Structure formats: C-alpha cells, structure tokens
Amino acid sequence: MNLSRLITITMLIVSFQVAHPAAANDALERLKADSRTALVIHSSPNDSTPRVIGKLNLNMAGSDSQKRAQAFIEKYRDLFLPKDSLSEVRVHRVLETSYGRVTQLGQYFEGVLVYGASISIGEDHLNNLRLAVNSLRPVAQLTKHRKQANEKVAIANAVAAFTYNGSQTRDKAGIETVWFASNSELILTYLVTVHGADPLGDITYLVAGPQATILYFFVRSPMAAGYAYESNPANDTYKQVDLLHLTSDQHLTGDHVTVYNCAGTTDCSTKEQLAAPDLNGDYLIEPTGDNDPELFTDMFVEVQAYYAVNTIHDFFVDVGWSPSPISVEVNSRMTSPNAMYDEQNKKIIMGQSSYLDTAVENDIIFHEYGHHVFGAVASSGMFEMDQYGPISHGLAMNEATADYYSCSALDDPEMAEYFAETMGPAYFPNGWMRNVDNNLTCPDGLYGEAHDDSMIWSGFLWDVRDLLGQAAADSLYLDVLAVFPSSVTFPSTTQAYMETAALTLDQATMNQIQALVDQRGIEDCVRFIGLRTVGHTGYIWGKAQLGGMAAGLDFIPGELHYFLEIPANATELSLSWNTRPATGMDVVLLVRKDQPVEHSLVMGWPPAINSTYDFILESDTLISLPSANPAFEVGHTYYFHPANRGQSTGEYTVFGNTDVVATDGGTDGGSDGGADAGGDASAPDGGDSDLPPECPEGYDAAKYNGEWVCVPLCKDGFEPKLEGEVWVCAAKSSGCSCQTSDRPAISMGLLLFGLAIGFRRKH
DSSP states (O other): OEEEEEOSSOOOOOOOOOOOOHHHHHHHHHHHHHSSSOOEEEEOTTOOSEEEEESOOEEOOOSSHHHHHHHHHHHTHHHHSTTOOSOEEEEEEEEEOSSEEEEEEEEEETTEEEEEEEEEEEEETTSEEEEEEEOOOOOTTSEEEOOBOOHHHHHHHHHHHHHTTTOEEOSOOEEEEEEEEOSSEEEEEEEEEEOEEESSOOEEEEEEBTTTEEEEEEEOSOOBOOOOSSSOTTTOOOOOOOOOSBOOSSSSBBSSEEEEEOTTOSSOTTOBOOOOOOTTSOOOOOSSGGGOTTSTTOSHHHHHHHHHHHHHHHHHHHHTOOOOOEEEEEEEEOSSOOEEEETTTTEEEEEEOSSOBGGGOHHHHHHHHHHHHHHHHOOOOSOEEETTEEEOHHHHHHHHHHHHHHHHHHTOSEEOHHHHHHHOTTTOTTSSSEESSOOOOTTTTOOSSHHHHHHHHHHHHHHHHHHHOHHHHHHHHHHHHHTOOSSOOHHHHHHHHHHHHTTTSOHHHHHHHHHHHHHHTOTTOOSEEEOOTTOEEEEEOOGGGGGGGGTTOOOEEOSOEEEEEEOTTEEEEEEEEEEESSSSOOEEEEEEESSOOEEEEEOSSSOEEEEEESEEEOSOEEEESSEETTEEOTTEEEEEEEEEOSSOOEEEEEEEEEEEEOTTSSEEEEEOTTOOTTSOOOSOOSTTOOSOOOOOTTEEEEEETTEEEEEEOOOTTEEEEEETTEEEEEEGGGOOSSOOOSSOSSOHHHHHTOGGGOOOOOO
C-alpha cells in the first residue's frame, strides 16, 4: 500500500466519531419513551448518531422556542454529543414556518464555531417539538491544534493564490475563524473568501497552521448568467410595468432594493444611479439607442433590475418569507458574461461583456435572488469534506433552490433561454442553460460540479410541484430549507424534506412523494458510481486554482469515486479514460482493493494528508486476469478515484468492464462489473429465445428491431430513446430520436473556465 504525502496543500477530513457510547443509547431510549409518538430515526452511514429524527411529539418546558430547544439539547445531550461536555450549543435564529417555528443552533468550542456542526429543531403551533435535524460533532476527545498565523498573513496567502494566474479581485477578502474536525483532530482554521471580478467568482480557501498554509479551496459562488423582461427576450418583448415600493423620487431606490450602474467598470468604482424619472415620475426607458443593453452605460437595465427584484421579492412574500433588502449592480464589465450573488455584501452583480449583458433576463436575476433567500433561511454551508475528499453538495442544493424558485416564479422549467440563444447551439443545443424538468437520477447523474449536480435535486422539487401544485410545493420547500442540515448530503436533505412534509401532508400524498424520491435515487445516494462500457463523465479541478501554492502538490482529487466488481470467472479487465481539454490535464486513477480510496489529515508542520490507495493507474489498461502488475485479482471489488496532476480544470470520461468465461467454457462478452441501472442496458439478453430478458432495476424489457432489449422506465412526458449504444429517457416533445439529453451539453462551471472546453459529452 502506498501513502502519498501531500505537503504544500492538504485536505481536511470532516467526519463523525463512529463510537456510540452507552450514554447515547440511554438518551435515545429516554427520548423514545418521552415522545408521544413512535420516532423515525435516520442515521449517518458512518455514525449511529441520529441525523434526522422525525415523527417526534414532545413537550419541553420553556417560555419560548429558544428555551425549549435549549432544554431539548441539554436533556438529550448524550444522544447528539456523546462524551463531549465541553462544546456549547448556541441559538442562531428562529424562523416561522407554516407548521410552527424552527430554532437553528450552532456548535461552538472555546467560543469558536465548529464548521458544519448544527442542529435545527422544529415545533408546531402548540409548542410541541416535532422534528430535529442534526449535524453536531463530538469534539472534546479530539487532539486540538490551535496555532495560527495572524489574519493579515492568511489573507495575503489566499489573495496571492487567487491572483497568481492573473485573476482580478473585487472588494476586500472576508475571513472567519472556525474549527475543522478530522477523524482524530480538531484544527483551528481560517476560512478566507476572495471575491473574484471576472469570471471565477468567489473562492474560499482553508488556511491553517502558524505559516498560514492553504489546505484546500472551494469555488463558493460560481457565476450564473442571464437577462430580464417579464421573463427574458427570448420569450417576450419589453413592456410597461409597475415599479413598486420606491422610497426615492430621484433614483431607483426602494424598500427592498437599490440599483447602481457600474458604467462598464470591473469593480464598480464608478457606482452611481444614472436612471432618473421623467416629469411624471416614471422611468419609461426603452432598450434602444443610448439605452441599448449592449452598451456599458445604458439605463434600461437599472429599471429592469429594479422591477425584477421587486417581482421576485413579492413572490417570496406570497410563498411565506419576507427577504431583507439588497442592492444590485448592473453593467459590471466582465470578459465572459456572468452574474452572481455576493453574500458577504448582500448584493447581486449583473455582469456585461462585449456581446452580452446579463441584466436583461429575469431567470437569472431571480436565480441570484434565490441565493439571497437560501442564505437567509437555510443554515447549510456551501462545501464539505469527508474521508473520501471534497463534496460540493451544499452548493448544489443552493443552486438547485435558486433555479427551482426562479423557474417556479416564471412558471417555466427552462433556465436562461435568452443567454443560451445568444451563446448559440454549439454550447447550449437544447436552447437553455439548465432545465428543472429533467429525468436525472443519483448517483449515475452526478457530474462532480455543483450547477450540474443541482439538477437532480431541482428535478425532484419540480416533480413535487407537479404533484402538489405550485403554491403548496413552494411553501413546503421553504419550510424544509429552515431545517436543512449544515453538512449537506443528498440523503440528509431528502430525509429532512420527507420528515418536514409529513408534518402537514397525509400518508397517501407522502407515499406519492416517496415514489418520486425512489425514482430519483436521492434517499440513499452516495458519490460512488459503477464503471461501465459506455463511460461516465465527471468534473475535476486543476492545480492552477491554487497558483504558486500548488508547487508541491501531487494532485487535486475529484469529487466522484468509481467501483468495478471483477467476477471470479473474469479473464480480462479494460480501463480507459479521456479528458477535455486534452492538454493541461493529467488525470490518473487512484486504485484500492475492496475499500474506497481515503484521505486523512496529519497535523504538524507542514500539515500533510495521507492518501490511502494501493497503486496509481497512469494510462489506459487492458490486462489479462489475474494480474500481478498492476495487481488485480478476480473475485474482488476495486475502487477508483480520479485525481488531476495537471494545471487545467475540465472533465474526464472513464470506461471500465471485464470479460468473463461463459458456463460453456467460451468467453461471454463484456460485463459492467458493479454498474447499476445506468449501465449498458441496450444489449439483447436471452440468446435465440424469444423470451424477454431479466432487466436490472429501473429497466423493463421491450422489442426493438425484432430483438429484446432492456429500456429505462421513464416518467410521464419522457420515453425511451436510443442514444448511440445506450437507451436514455428523452422528452416526448423533442422530436429527436437519438440526440436528446436530460442534461445541457455544457455545465456552467465549464463555461466559466473557458468556452474552448466545448460542450459535454452525453452519457
């Protein structure tokens, strides 16, 4: 076994203690006895500590929600924080929901927040506790590392990494001190967020140790793109609208939004309010002449942004939430057209390039405002790390929420049609950037990039909207956001959704939603995907994101993992992969037998990470089995973790299968070892017999060109279609027999880091 020791940049591993002491068992039994109804308890796969407790019906003493929540924590503390009497649990905020109130609490050690550690407690209108969503972490037994450089050094190192390759910043970097928990260690860490001007977006760096060593990075809020009008210029024409809630008679300043014009500067240094009312107090500024949105000084987009934010604000008020005021900056010059939400300064930035102004598409203004609401309601972080590496599911849920509410407000599942139309079919052949009415499932639909992966969750939300109707679904999801866990996974958010929904919906409706959950595969989804002959495409960061700080870094690990079961009668193993862009990337596979590849932090100077794997595959492999070099044995399952040794960010497609000995002594074709329903289901099964084959779960037998094939079971509005050699679910209205895909041909993340990457391969 090889241990790769990464020196310059390390990865923090956030995990729970596996042990569940007797005291925790006693607390659980007391809770079961105290509750007036039978509990439903969901636990983390790596820990028996409850993650979601539903069907709770408990009365706690206390004059308000905060005191009742604190009383609940103290009484059952051993259940959530076994062997940890030192951590504090403090109330962050109390939110009103349709069924009562939610109290959100965070965990602190020595007065500093423990990153990703929180608990949300929901109670009904009768003050009965009904739901608890937990991500508290026992840390008292962990080894403590408190030494830090000063904040100025930490910020300087982060900014140096960001600007190394010529990237520009905007505003001052933000810094926060938190504890990060590893398997056995608790590390005092800076979170330094550097704000990018064009087009990276904000990057949060994890910085620790007396030398302010950068441990890892996360793109915190990658930019989206768009325009406005009532919907967007691809769907309608501009029209006269009401500009509500104005508090100024000179500029576009109101109760809920203030709009500024950057006049083509990258940092909005010329920020001013150019749009002025006429003698009647109106802003009848048409998008023509001097106010053509293609210009960097037009005033039309000021009016558009003001109208859009007030429209989406009032939409959320109808849903059940009154968001706080924000500002919007329009005509912000960018090389690539983008827009983003700046959480630190509570503002939306609508960028403009030489060929496209993003401030003319309500889809995206609404989307960015959705980030504002998510931050105000949910306690979830954007990123997470565990023993398997980085996870961006928190950001994916954030993006999904922004997409869903934007599309719901417009009653249109397609996002940013005008932007897609302007960029052209080479990048967006479907005519939209993302689509919440999709057929993506987990884990096979994962890509390892937050915007793409968000469509699995937003697709589920749209499914529920079709079932319940807009008003009920929108309100329900706002209640769910209030109890979202700080540490986000697909299973934890799904469980939180289901237990929250159960507080207000009948069992028949819950059964229908459960069927949607099962169809998406989100309740038990992990980021481990079976290898197959048709390949799976994933996204991976390059070392360039850390600039000069990456000099001693062996590789950047991907988010997704793969596995392949080698049958006892296997005779040959085939593994191959390719990348886009073809140059600048150096993707290898870390391989481990019978266990996933893992990473664990070793604190010291310098900090380091031990990456546990058996060997590295550096190129395509076609070998006879068993094999000594590389060492593959039949009858075992192998795990593969893509890692990028190159500078460029991009995507890879990895393929894998085995040939096996048939029962008659011959060779029986290829086998997708470990592949699930996403595998090559198009091959006929059953020989010369006319009996239908046995198909994997999620597939059914059908005749195609006179032969039996296994085709996927599709939801309403979709039908099986052959795409290359693989059957997929394609929209019935597409009119396309083989090219339709549920996923856009380019992820927004790829667009941000260079259109030269081209569009995604369909899979």
